[in-house]
Amino acid sequence: MTVFDIAEFFGLETRAGKDHLDEEVTGGYVSDLLSDVIAHSRKGNVWMTIQTHPNIVAVATMKELAGIILTGGREPDPSTLQKAEEEGIPILVSSVFTFELAGRLYQKGIPGLSPC
Amino acid sequence: MLRTFRADLHIHSCLSPCGDDAMRPQAIVHQALAAGLDMIAICDHNSGENVAAFMSAGSENGLAVLPGMEITSKEEIHLLALFDRLEECLALQKLVYQNLPGENVEEVFGCQTVVNRRDEAVGTNQRMLIGATLLPLEQIVSLSNSLRGVTIASHIDRQAFSILGQLGFIPEGIALDGLEISRRTSREEAKQRFHSYQGFSFIRSSDAHTLGDIGKNSTRFLLEKTTLKEVQMALHQQEGRRVLE
Numbered sequence: 001m002t003v004f005d006i007a008e009f010f011g012l013e014t015r016a017g018k019d020h021l022d023e024e025v026t027g028g029y030v031s032d033l034l035s036d037v038i039a040h041s042r043k044g045n046v047w048m049t050i051q052t053h054p055n056i057v058a059v060a061t062m063k064e065l066a067g068i069i070l071t072g073g074r075e076p077d078p079s080t081l082q083k084a085e086e087e088g089i090p091i092l093v094s095s096v097f098t099f100e101l102a103g104r105l106y107q108k109g110i111p112g113l114s115p116c
Numbered sequence: 117m118l119r120t121f122r123a124d125l126h127i128h129s130c131l132s133p134c135g136d137d138a139m140r141p142q143a144i145v146h147q148a149l150a151a152g153l154d155m156i157a158i159c160d161h162n163s164g165e166n167v168a169a170f171m172s173a174g175s176e177n178g179l180a181v182l183p184g185m186e187i188t189s190k191e192e193i194h195l196l197a198l199f200d201r202l203e204e205c206l207a208l209q210k211l212v213y214q215n216l217p218g219e220n221v222e223e224v225f226g227c228q229t230v231v232n233r234r235d236e237a238v239g240t241n242q243r244m245l246i247g248a249t250l251l252p253l254e255q256i257v258s259l260s261n262s263l264r265g266v267t268i269a270s271h272i273d274r275q276a277f278s279i280l281g282q283l284g285f286i287p288e289g290i291a292l293d294g295l296e297i298s299r300r301t302s303r304e305e306a307k308q309r310f311h312s313y314q315g316f317s318f319i320r321s322s323d324a325h326t327l328g329d330i331g332k333n334s335t336r337f338l339l340e341k342t343t344l345k346e347v348q349m350a351l352h353q354q355e356g357r358r359v360l361e
Contacts, residue, residue: 033192035248038218053276055246062224 001025001110003067003090006046010094010104012069016081017090023066027111030102034059040113041065046105048098052076057083057091067091071098118356121342123155124148124334125182126196126270126296126321131166132186133226133246136326140235141166141173143327149179151331155342157182157198161245162212164205165230171202172233180342186270187212187260188246189253194270194277196296197260200344204263211259215251218244253279257291266348268294271323272310273301286313294319294351294359299333303361317351317359336360 004021007014014021026044031037032051041047043064049056052074060068067090070076076084076091084091094101106112127144128135148156158170158181167183174181183205184198199205219242220228228241249256260267272295275281286292294317297306306318319335338358339346350357 033248035190035192035217038247051276055276058224058246062221 001108003046003092006067006105006110007092009108010096010101012092012094015070015076015091015093016084017067017088020088020090021067025066025110027113028102028105029065029113030098038063042113046110048102050074050098052080054080054083056080057087057089060089061087065089069094069101071096071101118338118340120360121154121337121339122152122331122334123157123319123337123342123347124151124153124322124324124331125155125157125184125198125268125319125347126159126186127156127324127330128186129158129160129166129170130227130229130231131160131163131241131245132325133161133220133222133228134325135160135226137227137229138327139325140231141170141233142177142235144170144330145173145177145179145181147327147330149177151334153179153331153334155180155182155347156330157184157196159184159186159196159198161186162188162216162247162249163228163241163243163245164202164209165241167205168202169231169233176233182344182347185209185212187251187256188248188277189256190248190250191253191282192248192277193253193279193282195253195256195260196266196268196270197256197263198266198268198344198347200264204265208259208263208265212249212251213243215249216243216245216247217250218247220244220246253283254287254290261291266293266344266351268292268296268319270296271298272313273297273306286316292316293348296321298323317353319351319359
């Protein structure tokens with residue numbers, strides 16, 4: 001599944017990075033602590049969070065994530081959108097809360113990360 | 117005799133990856149004086165490596181510069197720790213460095229330039245200063261206090277990296293000396309929104325990342341002189357010292 005497929009299938013709205021939706025998604029990660037995402041997310045993951053500030057884009061860039069999904073109806077800050085466009089990081093939004101949305105993605109075959 | 121001093125106690129230098137490259141000692145000190153400030157504090161993310169240069173530039177030009185740091189706790193809460201002496205700031209920096217994983221990625225987070233008092237670059241810090249330490253909030257507060265620092269929760273009116281944004285409340289009994297309000301929230305608004313925390317003193321500062329931001333938000337203190345001890349007394353309303361509205 002690509003980021004585009006996920007957006008379509010789960011009814012997510014794309015707020016930034018419209019030209020960067022064709023990356024194949026390697027899995028999902030859920031966390032609201034940036035340090036945790038830096039430590040554990042994997043290249044190509046979609047990251048679900050409620051943080052909306054520009055630093056989420058820096059983390060996604062650094063970790064080469066496929067995209068960021070803001071859950072629970074949260075909207076990115078204007079400066080976050082600007083940075084996401086510059087860096088080509090897709091930002092998708094959903095009114096669904098994190099647990100529910102992560103569950104839906106998992107059911108559709110987006111894997112999580114097993115502990116090592 | 118007590119009089120009014122205007123202070124901006126939260127300014128980033130070019131050492132912070134997000135700080136503008138122009139944020140160097142002479143430039144900041146002159147800008148602060150032009151903005152009518154009597155006292156500033158340099159608080160870079162998780163480092164005090166530029167503080168000595170700023171203190172020299174300050175004393176050359178007659179501006180009080182307090183050594184400080186803005187530390188990121190394990191919970192990703194930003195805390196200002198201000199000190200009287202450089203040694204205390206560097207003692208805390210040592211503990212912070214022991215608990216700060218990762219290396220900076222310049223292209224993503226920005227440059228971390230170490231400077232001298234003449235604004236010349238003398239090195240680059242390689243640590244991931246923008247990252248979080250492994251230290252819990254309460255431990256940072258007690259470390260700072262044990263070094264006779266003043267500890268203030270940064271920009272509590274912001275969602276990102278603030279104690280209220282990350283925890284949703286201020287833990288009971290935490291030994292903070294004050295709470296900082298950013299320029300996004302007016303004095304009146306802050307009074308209403310943070311009514312339940314009125315037991316703490318509130319300071320206002322610019323959190324400047326560019327020269328133009330310096331002094332855009334500041335605190336008026338009633339003090340005898342511009343020292344950390346006096347600021348601490350003001351935050352605890354001792355011997356007539358206080359934060360003015």
